[in-house]
Amino acid sequence: MIDTQYLIIGNGMAGITAAQEIRHxxxxxxxxxxxxxxxxxxxxxxxSEWISGQTTDEMLPGRTPEFYNQMRIEQMTGYVxxxxxxxxxxxxxxxxxxxxxxxxxxxxxxANVYPVEGLEEVIVFRNxxxxxxxxxxxxxxxxxxxVGGGILGLELAGALHKMGIQRIGVVQRTPPLGKPLLDAxxxxxxxxxxxxxxxxxxxxxxxxxxxxxxAHFESGRTWDFDILVQAIGITPVFPEVPGLVAGKGIRxxxxxxxxxxxxxxxxxxxxxxxxxxxxxxxxxxxxDCARQGKVAGRNMxxxxxxxxxxxxxNASIIYTLFxxxxxxxxxxxxxxxxxxxxxxxxxxxxxxxxRVVDGRLAGALLLGERHGSMALxxxxxxxxxxxxxxxxxxxxxxxxxxxxxxxxxxY
Amino acid sequence: MKWEGREFEDSLRRLADFGLDNCIGAxxxxxxxxxxxxRVNQNELDSVLVSGVWTERAQTFVTECVQCGDCTLACPxxxxxxxxxxxxxxxxxxxxxxWQKYYAIKGRRDRSWLISLLDVGMRLxxxxxxxxxxxRNLDQKPLLFYFGCxxxxxxxxxxxxxxxxxxxxxxxEVLGGVRSCCGWPQYLTGRMGYGQQMxxxxxxxxxxxxxxxxxSGCAECYAALLRLKKKTGATWTPLTTxxxxxxxxxxxxxxxxxxxxxxxxxxxxTKKAGKPxxxxxxxxRMADVIEIADTPQDCVCCGYYNIHANHELNHRLHExxxxxxxxxxxxxxxxxxxxxxxxxxxxxxxxxxPLWELMVAAEQATRTxxxxx
Numbered sequence: 001m002i003d004t005q006y007l008i009i010g011n012g013m014a015g016i017t018a019a020q021e022i023r024h025x026x027x028x029x030x031x032x033x034x035x036x037x038x039x040x041x042x043x044x045x046x047x048s049e050w051i052s053g054q055t056t057d058e059m060l061p062g063r064t065p066e067f068y069n070q071m072r073i074e075q076m077t078g079y080v081x082x083x084x085x086x087x088x089x090x091x092x093x094x095x096x097x098x099x100x101x102x103x104x105x106x107x108x109x110x111a112n113v114y115p116v117e118g119l120e121e122v123i124v125f126r127n128x129x130x131x132x133x134x135x136x137x138x139x140x141x142x143x144x145x146x147v148g149g150g151i152l153g154l155e156l157a158g159a160l161h162k163m164g165i166q167r168i169g170v171v172q173r174t175p176p177l178g179k180p181l182l183d184a185x186x187x188x189x190x191x192x193x194x195x196x197x198x199x200x201x202x203x204x205x206x207x208x209x210x211x212x213x214x215a216h217f218e219s220g221r222t223w224d225f226d227i228l229v230q231a232i233g234i235t236p237v238f239p240e241v242p243g244l245v246a247g248k249g250i251r252x253x254x255x256x257x258x259x260x261x262x263x264x265x266x267x268x269x270x271x272x273x274x275x276x277x278x279x280x281x282x283x284x285x286x287x288d289c290a291r292q293g294k295v296a297g298r299n300m301x302x303x304x305x306x307x308x309x310x311x312x313x314n315a316s317i318i319y320t321l322f323x324x325x326x327x328x329x330x331x332x333x334x335x336x337x338x339x340x341x342x343x344x345x346x347x348x349x350x351x352x353x354x355r356v357v358d359g360r361l362a363g364a365l366l367l368g369e370r371h372g373s374m375a376l377x378x379x380x381x382x383x384x385x386x387x388x389x390x391x392x393x394x395x396x397x398x399x400x401x402x403x404x405x406x407x408x409x410x411y
Numbered sequence: 412m413k414w415e416g417r418e419f420e421d422s423l424r425r426l427a428d429f430g431l432d433n434c435i436g437a438x439x440x441x442x443x444x445x446x447x448x449x450r451v452n453q454n455e456l457d458s459v460l461v462s463g464v465w466t467e468r469a470q471t472f473v474t475e476c477v478q479c480g481d482c483t484l485a486c487p488x489x490x491x492x493x494x495x496x497x498x499x500x501x502x503x504x505x506x507x508x509x510w511q512k513y514y515a516i517k518g519r520r521d522r523s524w525l526i527s528l529l530d531v532g533m534r535l536x537x538x539x540x541x542x543x544x545x546x547r548n549l550d551q552k553p554l555l556f557y558f559g560c561x562x563x564x565x566x567x568x569x570x571x572x573x574x575x576x577x578x579x580x581x582x583x584e585v586l587g588g589v590r591s592c593c594g595w596p597q598y599l600t601g602r603m604g605y606g607q608q609m610x611x612x613x614x615x616x617x618x619x620x621x622x623x624x625x626x627s628g629c630a631e632c633y634a635a636l637l638r639l640k641k642k643t644g645a646t647w648t649p650l651t652t653x654x655x656x657x658x659x660x661x662x663x664x665x666x667x668x669x670x671x672x673x674x675x676x677x678x679x680x681t682k683k684a685g686k687p688x689x690x691x692x693x694x695x696r697m698a699d700v701i702e703i704a705d706t707p708q709d710c711v712c713c714g715y716y717n718i719h720a721n722h723e724l725n726h727r728l729h730e731x732x733x734x735x736x737x738x739x740x741x742x743x744x745x746x747x748x749x750x751x752x753x754x755x756x757x758x759x760x761x762x763x764x765p766l767w768e769l770m771v772a773a774e775q776a777t778r779t780x781x782x783x784x
Contacts, residue, residue, distance in 0.1 A: 017432070020461050043436025045488075059438040059452050066466075067458040178690060286488075290432035315489030316435060322490050347706060360490055371685060373489045394624065395685050407419055407642075408426065408494055409683045411480065 003099040004032040004260055007090065009239070010078045010106035011035030013042060013286060014267025014293035016062060018104050019073045021297030029301070032098065036079045036107075040068070045286050045316065046133040048159035051388075073370035083241040085260045090239070090346070097224055102262055102300040105241075105250060108291065109234035109268035114147065116228075120211035123229045127141065127157050134229060142226035143167040145215055147207055149177045150196040151318055153231035158320040161197055163234030164287055169200040169215075169223050171207060176270075176316055183330050186367055187353040189340055193368075236282060249282045254306040264300055266292035274304060275309060285314050311380040312363075315373055319350055322371035327363030327380040329355050334362055337393040343368060352392040361401070365393070372398035375410035379403075421605040423498040430490040431457055440492040441483035443694075445712050448724055453492075456499065465504055473499045474510060475721055478599060479678040479712035509720035513686050514600050515682050517560055517592040526589055533563050533588070533632035540569055545588030548619060550757050552584035555622035555647075557636065560612075562587030566752040568628045571774035572652060578777065579659050584620045589614050593635035599716050613637050617647070621781055628652040630679035630748035637684060651680055652770050653689040663777040665696045672698040672767065673741035675732070675755075676710035677748040690747040693769060697776035701741035703732075713746075713754040729758040736764065745769055 003345070005113050006022050008015045011033050019031050031323040037039075041062040049055040068075060079093040090097050106398075111124035123137070124130055134156075138144060146153045149170060149172025157170050176187030191201060194337045202217060207228075209216045236249035245251050249271035256264045267289040271280040283289060291307060296303035315324040334357030343349030350369025356363045361384045364376045375398030376391075390396050399409055438453050451472045459469045473496060474560040481491035487615040514524055526545070544562060549555075551557070554577070558569045562585075569587065574600065576583050594609030617625065625647050629635040636649035650658075674694055681687040687707035694700050704710040714725045732755065736744050743765035746752050759766040 009551075028569070036490045038771070045435035049437045049439075049487075055438055056444075059454070060436065062436055062454055062457070063461070064455055066464075067462055070458075070462045070464045088760050159745075165601060193534070287432055294432070313433070313489075315433070315487070317487045322487055375490055397685070399637060399684075406492070407422055407638060409679075411483065411492065411635060411683045411685060 001089075001099055002032070002257070003015055005029040005101045006031045006104070007100035007102070008033045008106060009090065010103045010104075010108055010269070011037075011075065011266065012108050012267060013039045013041075013289040014106035014296070015104065015109075016165065017290045017293030018106065018264075018266060018297035018300070020071065021294050022301045023071045023073065025298055025301035025303050027080040029033070030074070032074045032076065034076050034078045034080060034098075037127060038077055040065075040075060040130060044127065047125070048155045048317065050128075051131050051135050051156070052159040052162040054162070056166055059090075070231055080239045083263070085241060085243060087206060088262055100262075103264070104296050104300060105238050105258075105263065105265040105269060106267045106296075107238045107269045107283065108236075110237045111230065112233045112235055114230055114232050116207050116210055116252075119228065120210075123227055125152060125229055125231050126234070126361060129409050131166070134227065137227045138165060140164065141166065143169075143224060145169040145171065145223060145225040145228045146231055147171045147228060148231035148233070149201070149203070150231065150233065151178065151181055151316070153229075154178055154319045155317055156229060156231055157194070157199060158317060159270040161199065163322055166198070167200075168198075169202060169225065171202040171205060171217075173204070173206040175203050177201070177203060180330075181314075181318065181323065181325055182365070182367070183353070185338070186351050186353065186365060190319060190321070190367065191320070193343065193349075202314050208319070234268065235269070236263070238269045246278050251280060252292070255299045255304075256292050257299065266296040271319075272307070286316075287313055311377065313368075313377050314401065318367070321368045322373045323368075324364070324366040324370045324376075326377040327355075327361065329353050329365040330361035331355065331357075331362060333357055335388075337389045337392050339394070341369065350394065354392045356388075357389070359383055361391070369394050371411060372396065373410075375399055378410065419607040420498070420501045421742075423501060423603065426494045428490060429461060430492065430495040432766045433490050435488045435725070437487050437528065438488070439485040439487060440482035443481040444476075444723055444726060445479060445481060446477055446714060446717065447472060448723075451582035454753060456495070457722060460495065460499065461673060463502070469499075470503065473503060474506060475724065476500065477712055477714055477716045477718055480682040481678075484682060485706055489725065493645045499604070501603045505650040506600055507720060510600055512719060514596045514602065517589050517596045530588060537563060540573070540587070543587045544589045549586060549616065550584050551619075551621045552582055553623040554581055555617065555620045555625045556583055556585045556587075557591070557617070557625050557627045557630065557632060558585060558587035559591050559593055559627075559632050560589050561632070562748045564749045564753065565756070566749045566768040566771065568652070568749045568752070568768045568770045571768070571770040572628060573647070574624070574774050574782075575656060575663075575777070578782070579662055586616055588622040593632045595631040595635055610635055610639055610642075612619075612698060614643050617645070622647050623637040624648050624650055624655070626650050626652055626655040626745070628749050628768070630677035631666065631750060632685055634679040648680070650691060651686065651747060654686070654694040656773055657689055657693055657772070660693065660696055664708070664779065666776050668698040668743070668772075668776065670698070670742035671701045671740060672765075673701040673703045673736045673739060675703070675713070675744055675746045675751060677746065677751055678712050680747060681707045681710065690745070690769065693773065694745050698743075698745070701736075701737045701739050703739050703741070703744075713751040715750040715754040718754050725754065726758065729755055730745065733758060733762055733764060735773045743767060745772060
């Protein structure tokens with residue numbers, strides 16, 4: 001049996017961040033990181049770029065091989081099936097047992113699967129092996145049908161478009177496309193861009209049946225494919241832990257502690273209480289995984305850290321376009337200001353929406369043309385009433401809004 | 412005054428942490444970088460950020476970072492990689508001697524005697540500009556030209572700017588000399604606390620003149636003015652030299668150069684301050700404007716900072732610039748920033764391609780017979 005002071009199950013963003021924080025707080029304690037994939041920590045959020053060829057195998061690992069030695073973070077591959085909280089041990093599927101003083105469960109989530117009549121093999125887009133399969137199966141010129149027009153599905157569609165796949169179909173049963181990130185006008189703007197690129201969109205429709213390599217839609221349409229990829233959300237996964245309180249995900253408090261002593265949890269496998277309510281929401285975004293990993297790591301190492309309330313920030317790629325989503329751009333009330341422009345070969349164009357409540361910036365969605373993202377993030381909650389309708393303009397002097405962080409220019 | 416401090420590093424550290432938490436590993440930042448000759452991956456830098464253990468490659472790359480901002484514009488996750496690089500600069504274990512030369516004098520309070528000696532030389536050599544070199548008490552004037560270190564720039568920009576102001580019969584004061592350095596050289600060499608204090612000191616010097624408008628022909632200085640305004644809530648308006656001259660453009664008679672001129676975008680003005688238009692509007696008064704990049708943000712950096720040490724790297728950047736200028740059908744290039752001019756000048760001179768600093772060009776394009784006399 002192996003014994004370690006700190007045991008971290010899951011080598012994704014939450015797990016590695018926790019390990020780093022523990023090492024900074026405790027230079028001596030033994031840290032063991034167990035991952036169920038063969039690869040060390042890699043950037044899951046960058047898999048679409050890996051598929052399109054913009055990111056290579058060398059770029060995918062999140063840290064250098066030397067890093068783990070320098071930080072004295074031990075790694076092993078294994079799948080934890082059960083945790084014994086009373087004896088502080090975990091049991092591996094392979095048969096081993098590991099004892100711990102402090103445990104972090106950061107096991108992430110698995111891709112949801114939607115049963116379709118006649119579909120013989122299910123391909124999802126969640127981890128590196130999924131990405132490898134998609135790339136290998138498509139080759140240079142396959143036809144890809146993506147079921148799920150949310151952020152992940154659209155990111156995959158964009159990656160395939162960039163790698164030159166000519167025939168791409170995207171299915172979104174419940175409009176708008178790209179929800180909950182996009183509202184209806186933004187989705188409409190994006191839809192035009194995708195249709196210009198020749199992507200077939202099936203909105204308000206779903207695959208009812210598959211025959212061989214032909215998808216039959218509820219609407220009666222058909223579409224031939226080489227691969228059908230499901231990108232319809234994720235569900236938290238975590239090992240069996242007697243007595244652990246969980247809903248969809250493991251419930252954690254503001255210090256990322258579970259209800260069991262000596263066990264913290266962080267990342268996609270968790271859910272947190274919405275501020276001021278009794279509702280629990282699963283963790284979904286990359287940044288929250290990192291924040292939780294950080295807080296969990298510090299608390300595991302004996303420090304006191306809590307998740308602080310911060311404005312929402314998410315920026316990445318939807319289809320082939322950059323987006324930034326800060327604060328609450330789609331909430332009710334307040335004034336909404338917008339700007340949009342069609343793109344051309346040189347410029348992506350853009351859709352920019354800003355919501356102002358009581359004269360203060362409540363949120364912004366920037367799609368395509370997204371200059372000023374960080375400035376708008378820093379300006380959430382700050383007065384913008386005087387600027388009013390000009391705030392979404394791409395050449396607005398955003399730095400005038402931030403007030404603080406004067407040492408920097410955000411752009 | 413405290414010349415070394417940790418507050419800027421602490422603030423940078425928070426930004427770097429935010430960047431680390433948001434980074435999705437696309438590595439687009441490193442692919443976009445014009446000075447990444449070693450092809451460093453972003454995971455190498457992030458590993459250094461977390462572990463504090465440097466590799467030779469990372470150290471070289473961080474030293475050579477020119478803070479152009481291309482990394483930030485390329486990042487899908489909206490990470491300000493430039494700020495992360497700035498933080499890494501503050502952690503650099505050492506700097507090559509060649510780079511140390513860069514901040515050997517600029518704004519160095521502890522080498523005041525050396526600056527005084529330099530000032531004497533500059534006052535003697537700069538003609539009418541000489542009286543403004545580290546002038547002790549500034550007169551209160553609505554218009555302040557801030558030349559800082561570049562008062563002695565070989566571009567001739569400061570003298571041309573003042574000639575234009577005289578031609579327009581404007582009342583102005585001038586702030587120039589290395590004692591009014593904006594602190595950017597200190598940031599580039601990792602001395603954040605010192606650089607921050609330089610900027611605050613600059614604010615005090617500006618206060619003497621109580622200006623309404625401050626004009627700078629150096630993009631780094633202009634960006635520093637924007638930061639200073641944020642910090643102090645000052646009421647003055649910072650302008651680039653093209654922005655300033657455009658306000659008076661109709662008062663001057665313009666002649667056009669008889670060949671098309673390409674426009675080079677300064678990183679700080681175009682990418683960071685988001686103002687690509689004034690340089691074009693001004694240049695179009697005196698020449699047919701040729702675009703050399705798909706968008707102004709795509710214009711490749713001059714690599715100025717590296718002229719102090721990495722000539723080979725800059726040579727490559729400048730050769731590419733010359734090539735694209737020719738390919739696009741331009742017979743000269745205009746820049747709005749004196750440091751861009753200084754960076755490009757040697758190779759353009761060697762190639763016989765005219766390189767115009769915009770104030771110098773404007774002074775020539777609006778010269779009257781009386782001026783020639």
